[in-house]
Amino acid sequence: MEIHQQDFQDRRGTGTMDVEVPAQRPASAGRVSGATAAVQAAVQAAAPAVPRPVPIPAPIRTGHRFLIYKQDPSVAELGARLAFVPSVVLNGPTDARVRTVLDGVTPVARNVNGDFVFAAGTPQFDCAHTFAVVRQALAMYERHNGGRPIPFAWNVDGNTDRITVYPHAGLGANAFYSRTAKALKFLFFTPEGQPQSTVVHTCRSFDIVAHETGHALLDGLKPGWLAADCPPQTGGLHEAFGDLTAIFLALAQPDQAEALVALTKGNLHDKSFLADVAEEFGRALGMPSGLRNCDNDLKLSQVGNEVHGISQVFTGAIYDVLADVCAFETARQRRTKDPTLVLIEVAAELCRLVFDAIVASPATGARYVDVANEMLRISAGRGHPPIYRTFVRNRFAVREITTAATSLTDLMSGRMRMTDADYTGDGRDVTEVEQLDEHSASLRAEQDRTRCCGTMQMPEYQVVSAEKLARHGSLEDDDILHDDLEELREAFG
Ligand SMILES: [Zn+2]
Incomplete structure (x- = not known):
């Protein structure tokens, strides 16, 4: 059946009759502030006929529910x-x-x-x-x-x-x-x-x-990062970016943010629909907390070269930073802003920081420490309070990704001064940290993608080199079969 742009839904057979959608009210209704209820009701009843000598701002005419x-x-x-x-x-x-x-x-x-x-x-x-x-x-x-x-x-x-x-x-x-x-x-x-x-x-x-x-x-943004010949951490960044997109997109929606704040009383480490990723799918496969749990405590030494596990380490670090910054900002703005609004703003700012850090990271073979250092550098340039960078350094260090530029004693003993904007642990607000273990399997080994999502299993990212993928442009079947075709050309030559 052909449907033209001027056509509307056929209301039979699409189930639309079952869905209640609130009607859009005429703009004039209910705009009489200060009127008594009786007057308001009378005005509303007559509203469509009231002339409006002062033009009202016309809303954007595009958009769909x-x-x-x-x-x-x-x-x-x-x-x-x-x-x-x-x-x-x-x-x-x-x-x-x-x-x-x-x-x-x-x-x-x-x-x-x-x-x-x-x-x-x-x-x-x-x-x-x-x-x-x-x-x-x-x-x-x-x-x-x-x-x-x-x-x-x-x-x-x-x-x-x-x-x-x-x-x-x-x-x-x-x-x-x-x-x-x-x-x-x-x-x-x-x-x-x-x-x-x-x-x-x-x-x-x-x-x-x-x-x-x-x-x-x-x-x-980073066309070379899906290649299997990159270090496992680069693959981990791809998987983690997917999960973080789900987290940040949920928190970009005020109704989800408010539901989360009410459910957890503002504690992001409480169990919730936010940290559990793909609940129905996970449960169908026997995982009661969904397919992934972003609020995890995994360290690099616990995940070997398994890319899905490695991704959880990065996602978990960012989730912890989100919870830290949110706790700090909620305390700082407790008398001036609703906690839901604080959460939405913190999540948007952290999402932008991660996004910019990823854009600024190397075109191929990016490691977690590259993204962490870009986050530190960009955060300082953006004028975030020093404690933001302490959160980033601590969370990447405690997961054995980076060296601990500041002592982790306060963090591990629960004595961090979470409301002190200038807190750096030992007074040093450094924006560059080192890889903790250069010999980590997450940097050296082949990528094990067996537990990743379907994307990471696609042959196009398994066999096409990072160098070729990084060049942008579309990809053809013959690019995937390039080596086999070369062999055949030689054999048939
Ligand atoms: Zn994925």
């Missing part, structure tokens, strides 16, 4: 909510950067209000949800990029090819980003021992969609 899962179908306290995407989205959903493909379903048409709102569980919902989360992740990093667009790896020399999102890409307990396919693919599966009717869709997980979008965006 999407119904999305805020975590996933299993996290009932957040459930599915409306989200506003303020840019132009065409039927598909499609925009200038992202398109959606689901055979027999797309293009999905918006409704008469311009919204992509469908009953949860329908294929149309899956298309809208997946598109919206990809779009939100892209928008978050573009904000941190000074409003400038972030290219996909193939967006060079004027190429504007979109990334294609496949919400039901096939059977399997996985999801992945592929540069060759210019795609994000989300698979679905029935967990072992469950009836055939129980299907877990990875596209319905906010965390999984954010994670895979993180891979795609980082491949645009």
Whole structure:
């Protein structure tokens, strides 16, 4: 069926009738401040007829509402909510950067209000949800990029090819980003021992969609980092960036931030939906705390060359810094700002710091110490209080990533002066630390990607060299088969 841009949803068969969406009120209603309730009611009743001699500021006319899962179908306290995407989205959903493909379903048409709102569980919902989360992740990093667009790896020399999102890409307990396919693919599966009717869709997980979008965006920023011939820590940065995208994207949404503050009373180390990544998916595979726990205490010496474990060390360090800065800022601003707002601002600032540090790190073979040192340098240049850098140095040192520039005694004995903006432990606010162990398997060994997500398992990143990947541009099947083809050419010569 062809759907044109002027077409609206066919309300039969898409489940839209089941979804209640609040109507947009006329702008004049309820704007009579100070009026008694009776007068207000009377004015409201007559509101549409009241002339407005003073023009009101016209809102931006673009933008669409999407119904999305805020975590996933299993996290009932957040459930599915409306989200506003303020840019132009065409039927598909499609925009200038992202398109959606689901055979027999797309293009999905918006409704008469311009919204992509469908009953949860329908294929149309899956298309809208997946598109919206990809779009939100892209928008978050573009904000941190000074409003400038972030290219996909193939967006060079004027190429504007979109990334294609496949919400039901096939059977399997996985999801992945592929540069060759210019795609994000989300698979679905029935967990072992469950009836055939129980299907877990990875596209319905906010965390999984954010994670895979993180891979795609980082491949645009640092095209050499996915290569398997980089040190395991470089692979770890890719996996960690995916998980951190899920964390920071959740905290960029005020309703999620407020729910978290209320749930944990502002303690980010309390168990919560934030630190647990991909809850439904993890539980389906027998992991009660979700697929990952970002609030972990892993050290480099405990994870060998296993990239997924190595990524947890970096994610955990950043999560700890987030909790530290949040504790400091909540105390500092306790009389002037709501704790939810503090959390949102701290998370945005830390996300921008990590983003800028990654952009400033080496094009290939980046190590955790490179990113840590860039974070320290950029933080100092940005005028953050010295205690921010103490948090960064401490958290990377305690995980055996870097040398401890300041003594860890205060941290380990719980005597850090968490409310002292100038606290540095021993008075030195250094912005350069050293790799703790140059012989760490996380730097020297081959990458073990067996426990990573589908992206890291793709052949294109296993066999194409970092040097080739780092050159940007699209990737063809023959690039993956390059060595085999060379051998054949010789054999047939
Ligand atoms: Zn991944």
